[in-house]
Amino acid sequence: MIDVWTEKHRPDTLSEVVGQDKITERLQAFVNEDSIPHMMFAGPAGTGKTTSAVALAKDLYGDDWRQNFMETNASDERGIDVVREKIKDFARTKSMNADYKIIFLDEADALTSDAQQALRRTMEQFSDNCRFILSCNYSSKIIDPIQSRCAVFRFNRLEEGDVKDYITRLGKEEDFKISKDAIDAVMRVSEGDLRRVTNILQTASINNDEIGEEDIYGVAASLRPEEINEILEKSLKGDFIEAREELADLMIDRGLDGQDVISSIHREIFELDISDEGKLEIMEKLGEFEFRISEGGSSDIQIEALLAQISNLEEQ
Ligand SMILES: Nc1ncnc2c1ncn2[C@@H]1O[C@H](COP(=O)(O)OP(=O)(O)O)[C@@H](O)[C@H]1O
Numbered sequence: 001m002i003d004v005w006t007e008k009h010r011p012d013t014l015s016e017v018v019g020q021d022k023i024t025e026r027l028q029a030f031v032n033e034d035s036i037p038h039m040m041f042a043g044p045a046g047t048g049k050t051t052s053a054v055a056l057a058k059d060l061y062g063d064d065w066r067q068n069f070m071e072t073n074a075s076d077e078r079g080i081d082v083v084r085e086k087i088k089d090f091a092r093t094k095s096m097n098a099d100y101k102i103i104f105l106d107e108a109d110a111l112t113s114d115a116q117q118a119l120r121r122t123m124e125q126f127s128d129n130c131r132f133i134l135s136c137n138y139s140s141k142i143i144d145p146i147q148s149r150c151a152v153f154r155f156n157r158l159e160e161g162d163v164k165d166y167i168t169r170l171g172k173e174e175d176f177k178i179s180k181d182a183i184d185a186v187m188r189v190s191e192g193d194l195r196r197v198t199n200i201l202q203t204a205s206i207n208n209d210e211i212g213e214e215d216i217y218g219v220a221a222s223l224r225p226e227e228i229n230e231i232l233e234k235s236l237k238g239d240f241i242e243a244r245e246e247l248a249d250l251m252i253d254r255g256l257d258g259q260d261v262i263s264s265i266h267r268e269i270f271e272l273d274i275s276d277e278g279k280l281e282i283m284e285k286l287g288e289f290e291f292r293i294s295e296g297g298s299s300d301i302q303i304e305a306l307l308a309q310i311s312n313l314e315e316q
């Protein structure tokens, strides 16, 4: 069995959580006062929402944390009633060494507003002996009656300096070397998502103790900026056939699907050496083609069509 790094290196206490200093300071104060409000953790994936909730529970309850902390997913496909049953079961048993338990509810913004109303009633029903921490990507998707009962914390994508330090630390603990270019590549493709950083590095380091830039683009299902530039430039010049072949080769070579290609272009678009109008037009097309692929359009055909449309842009 190999250790999964995202579990192995998950911080055990609030003080080890990277970045998010303002948030962890306030959470630490709650722990010190042993007074926890209902909370909402909002922000993009891989920025420490689950990690901070678990770290808070460990800091608060010590060795008893497992008895007093439950993590569950709000968007359980069997529905909100199943979620509420789970919460009830957990909340019903009195805790031995604590005044209240913590229920961490992931993906709360996946609930419909009716389901959120039901959740709100459950929160009220058990607020004597339970505190809720709701996690979501967008706080705006949570109904007001819940928001107004929670202290809201906004998690940001990790900053480059923090990501760099994290990579260096991981390198020491896992004993791999990584080139400067490769570190830059990790930062580029992970966009401040530390889960992604961790998974990319674990994969890139398998049978490899000197990670280079090539390894990163290989495992990250991503195109390099130069490659994107070249393909788009060719398309814009009207060399559709060549651009298409080049992209098809890269997709096969790295095992990329249409979604990977669109994300790669999206990430680089503002760095590209083309006019601002060109960037905007390509942005619009990316959105359109991402939608088509998500609706089930064949990835290869849609990517070709995207390039064809980009080839046409210049002529208009
Ligand atoms: N702020 C952070 N500090 C340290 N590690 C982090 C942080 N954010 C994410 N990670 C790493 O990424 C993994 C996923 O983080 P998690 O807290 O589950 O993200 P999410 O915000 O999606 O809940 C963790 O196991 C940990 O390895």
Ligand SMILES: [Mg+2]
Pocket: 049, 050, 051, 106, 135
């Ligand atoms: Mg999470």
